[in-house]
Amino acid sequence: MWSAENAKKGGPFDAVKSRLLLFHPMNEIRVDRYFGKAVNLSLVLNLVKSAGPISRAEIATRSGLSAATVSNLSSELIDDGLVHETGVVETSRGRPPVTLSLNSKAKYVVGVKVMPGSLVAVVTDLDAQVVSYQESTELDEASFRNGKASAAVVVGNIASLVKSVITASGVDQADLLGVGLGLAGIVDSTTGTCRYSPFFGWRDVDLASPLASLLGLDVYLENDVNSLTIAEQWFGDGRGYDSFVVVTVGSGVGAGFVLNGQFYGGDGRGVGELGHITVMPSGPTCGCGKRGCLEVMASDAALVAAAKKAVQRGELTLLDESSEVTLETVVSAATAGDEPARRLLADSGRWLGVGLAMIVNLLNPELLIVAGEGVEAGSWRLGPMQEALEENRFDSLGSGTKLVVESAGDVTWARGAACVVLSEFFKSPLHRGRPAAVPAGAGRGVHGEELP
Numbered sequence: 001m002w003s004a005e006n007a008k009k010g011g012p013f014d015a016v017k018s019r020l021l022l023f024h025p026m027n028e029i030r031v032d033r034y035f036g037k038a039v040n041l042s043l044v045l046n047l048v049k050s051a052g053p054i055s056r057a058e059i060a061t062r063s064g065l066s067a068a069t070v071s072n073l074s075s076e077l078i079d080d081g082l083v084h085e086t087g088v089v090e091t092s093r094g095r096p097p098v099t100l101s102l103n104s105k106a107k108y109v110v111g112v113k114v115m116p117g118s119l120v121a122v123v124t125d126l127d128a129q130v131v132s133y134q135e136s137t138e139l140d141e142a143s144f145r146n147g148k149a150s151a152a153v154v155v156g157n158i159a160s161l162v163k164s165v166i167t168a169s170g171v172d173q174a175d176l177l178g179v180g181l182g183l184a185g186i187v188d189s190t191t192g193t194c195r196y197s198p199f200f201g202w203r204d205v206d207l208a209s210p211l212a213s214l215l216g217l218d219v220y221l222e223n224d225v226n227s228l229t230i231a232e233q234w235f236g237d238g239r240g241y242d243s244f245v246v247v248t249v250g251s252g253v254g255a256g257f258v259l260n261g262q263f264y265g266g267d268g269r270g271v272g273e274l275g276h277i278t279v280m281p282s283g284p285t286c287g288c289g290k291r292g293c294l295e296v297m298a299s300d301a302a303l304v305a306a307a308k309k310a311v312q313r314g315e316l317t318l319l320d321e322s323s324e325v326t327l328e329t330v331v332s333a334a335t336a337g338d339e340p341a342r343r344l345l346a347d348s349g350r351w352l353g354v355g356l357a358m359i360v361n362l363l364n365p366e367l368l369i370v371a372g373e374g375v376e377a378g379s380w381r382l383g384p385m386q387e388a389l390e391e392n393r394f395d396s397l398g399s400g401t402k403l404v405v406e407s408a409g410d411v412t413w414a415r416g417a418a419c420v421v422l423s424e425f426f427k428s429p430l431h432r433g434r435p436a437a438v439p440a441g442a443g444r445g446v447h448g449e450e451l452p
């Protein structure tokens with residue numbers, strides 16, 4: 001492993017890099033040869049991951065490290081099993097150099113999408129490829145009392161599912177880097193605490209520590225839209241883009257950001273609450289208590305609530321009071337020619353488009369990805385969304401922004417949670433802005449007792 005501890009064994013160090021690091025503004029970092037080596041190891045590992053198969057000479061050219069340093073560092077990564085020699089590069093003369101590739105089966109991670117009605121868990125390799133998948137629907141209404149779920153019950157259910165999916169994968173616990181949890185709401189990823197979950201009714205609930213204790217694995221907690229954004233950057237439509245924004249529409253509306261090639265997580269304690277930007281100050285009351293939030297105008301929940309009222313007024317010709325009113329049935333009614341159903345979908349789409357225009361006017365990203373179960377509404381909603389985006393963006397801003405619509409299934413969300421762990425593993429020590437994880441074993445006793 002290339003942890004800070006192991007790095008202290010010593011080894012070569014690039015003098016130029018050390019001088020650069022001395023001037024690094026992150027003055028809390030103790031700049032020494034061991035830290036420098038950890039940075040260089042990370043640099044080589046990431047080059048192998050992103051550009052492999054790659055020769056040692058090419059790594060030296062791209063990184064600016066000396067050939068001797070690259071040779072030593074790659075030997076260390078090969079000894080650790082993270083990198084392997086996979087072939088040769090054709091050259092016009094001389095002995096062809098051996099190429100290096102990431103050994104994606106060297107380590108594994110677990111990702112869990114945590115929802116009130118169900119849990120979905122995956123085990124993935126270092127390339128975020130799913131090797132095992134399971135879901136649990138035990139988290140039913142029985143877990144809730146007075147609109148609030150028992151965190152102890154939820155944590156227990158997550159632990160059972162994670163153990164089960166690991167067993168099914170056949171992966172040795174020693175080869176697991178950790179568990180990532182994706183949860184809707186305001187999440188403090190620095191402490192593994194859920195600050196606010198509208199769906200579970202939680203405030204300031206510590207989830208990562210008790211789960212780490214139960215599993216004996218490091219646990220990372222992240223907002224679900226952020227984890228999906230990291231997944232898009234890793235293996236989705238966001239690959240290769242320097243700036244993109246993911247906007248999700250479902251029971252809520254949220255956003256995640258990649259800016260200048262880096263995932264943007266704010267201060268680590270919540271970001272991207274697009275759904276709670278006020279768009280109509282005198283509008284309906286949102287679940288957050290404020291009025292006229294985008295979410296109360298544009299989410300699936302808002303659409304269904306508006307459709308139910310319209311049904312009560314007898315306005316929807318193809319749905320009556322005996323009908324189940326869901327996004328699906330409203331879309332079916334629209335497809336069958338129900339004009340009021342079409343208007344409801346169009347209104348909701350237009351509000352979404354207003355939200356997208358805000359993003360474009362603020363950030364002008366190269367790519368906008370609209371995802372979530374809400375995109376299943378199709379063109380009745382997405383056509384007006386695009387029109388409103390066009391109408392509300394400022395001048396040339398957004399003219400070069402590519403718009404992609406995709407319906408991210410539960411497995412994609414769970415893979416996103418797995419990618420939270422992977423992104424920490426591959427992150428340069430220079431960019432580790434938050435504690436690596438809530439370590440296994442933290443929070444025994446007192447944290448367990450604090451659960452509501």
Ligand SMILES: [Zn+2]
Nearest residue numbers: 276286288293
């Ligand atoms: Zn709100």
